[in-house]
């Protein structure tokens with residue numbers, strides 16, 4: 678059962694590399710962006726023909742949320758058209774697709790758990806193009822799993838945890854938004870869940886929500902990062918209205934994970950426990 682990972686050099690791709698090695702999964706390929714450019718249909722055709730995967734895991738995306746507001750065209754090309762190109766290749770070659778999406782497809786005005794069937798109404802270009810990518814896949818390919826996740830971090834790539842640890846060295850105090858609430862996700866835990874789904878061969882296609890257990894604000898997340906790291910700093914809670922960004926972010930995006938847990942028997946760690954593991958690995 679060969680697995681092909683696209684977007685392999687990003688944060689989640691790197692976590693998939695680490696977790697697949699730990700799980701002793703060897704029939705898996707991680708092509709570079711040069712060989713696996715999702716905007717190049719001919720290249721994808723060659724890759725699918727040579728690798729002959731049973732599953733593709735797509736981690737490739739445009740993830741610069743603020744930049745996307747001014748760079749709509751590129752963002753849409755990657756998040757919508759790129760996703761469609763992969764789905765077309767999967768359909769042609771009889772391949773199952775695991776695609777990753779985001780809590781930013783939601784508006785963030787519901788203070789309850791968001792289920793897979795709740796209305797998605799993105800407030801920013803990144804979220805909108807990710808939702809368009811989901812729709813394109815669903816139209817082209819039946820054999821798809823779309824996993825929406827939120828607030829991804831790990832020891833790899835760019836993320837909030839690494840940004841906080843960098844900024845604290847540069848500034849004597851930090852202001853972090855306290856009125857945006859969600860669930861952080863250790864990308865290693867997500868990689869583990871994705872590989873469990875693939876290895877289960879359970880063909881319950883459709884949309885799933887996955888994050889770590891628990892709920893927090895960006896401010897409380899930052900506080901936990903510094904507490905666990907033993908870093909003392911002056912951390913100020915700020916309101917969204919006081920922290921100007923190009924993109925609007927959901928005020929409340931907490932996803933219900935019962936579907937993925939009951940379908941695949943996945944047990945999900947509490948966010949603070951996974952954060953401690955990540956910080957421990959970062960400081961090794």
Ligand SMILES: NC(=O)C1=CN([C@@H]2O[C@H](COP(=O)(O)OP(=O)(O)OC[C@H]3O[C@@H](n4cnc5c(N)ncnc54)[C@H](OP(=O)(O)O)[C@@H]3O)[C@@H](O)[C@H]2O)C=CC1
Nearest residue numbers: 684686687688689714715737738740777779826828829834
């Ligand atoms: N990061 C987060 O907080 C969250 C992410 N997600 C979703 O999870 C998935 C993985 O995210 P993450 O690993 O953090 O993101 P990264 O930005 O770390 O990784 C995305 C990768 O895709 C690559 N890429 C961009 N364009 C192409 C292309 N045309 N062909 C092939 N590869 C390309 C990027 O390369 P390059 O760097 O060269 O552009 C990068 O290596 C994405 O679908 C994202 O939308 C969902 C919720 C939260």
Ligand SMILES: Cc1cn([C@H]2C[C@H](O)[C@@H](COP(=O)(O)OP(=O)(O)O[C@H]3O[C@@H](C)C(=O)[C@@H](O)[C@H]3O)O2)c(=O)[nH]c1=O
Nearest residue numbers: 740742779780781827828829837852853854895920926
């Ligand atoms: C760096 C920084 C950020 N913030 C705020 C801005 C924002 O509301 C929040 C997180 O900022 P970041 O830019 O790190 O993260 P952001 O890019 O908004 O993260 C999102 O990325 C995309 C890809 C997703 O899919 C989402 O689930 C989510 O993880 O923290 C502060 O308040 N103070 C700071 O010093």
